[in-house]
Amino acid sequence: MPQANLSYSAHIKLDAPAILARAEEVIKAADAGAGSCKGRAYPLTQTHHDHVFLHIRVLDKPHRDAPFMKALLADLHGALDPMIAGPCTFSIELGFQSPYGSSADIPA
Incomplete structure (x- = not known):
């Protein structure tokens, strides 16, 4: 299951849930087996430059090569x-989850 963390200068107006949902759609369109993307958003009140x-992060699998x-x-x-919404810098870092991480669904 992919993981997404969105951090941003808090005064920038954006729809974080919509951005995370759209990222999940794009990932699933590229790789139907990716699963749900667990997303979190962090508006930051103290930043240097907007x-x-x-x-x-996605799991490292053979078909997820450099191309x-x-x-x-x-x-x-x-x-x-x-x-x-600008002006600001928008960066995406795409990489692989650690092979030593784990996830578990915790029941109620």
């Missing part, structure tokens, strides 16, 4: 850039 930073990751990064920018 920015929006999306940090996405796949570069294409996914381009697709994410194509879908998300129009959702960011």
Whole structure:
């Protein structure tokens, strides 16, 4: 399951849930087996220069090679850039989750 963390200068007006949902759609369109993208947003009141930073991690699988990751990064920018109100810097970091991490669904 992919993980996404969105941090941004708090005074920038953006729809964080919509950005995270759109990122999930783009990931699933590129890789139907990716699963749900667990997303979190962090508006930051103290920043140096206005920015929006999306940090996405996916599991390392054989089909997620360099061409796949570069294409996914381009697709994410194509879908998300129009959702960011400037002026600011918008960065996406796409990478792999640690092989030593784990996730579990905790029942109620």
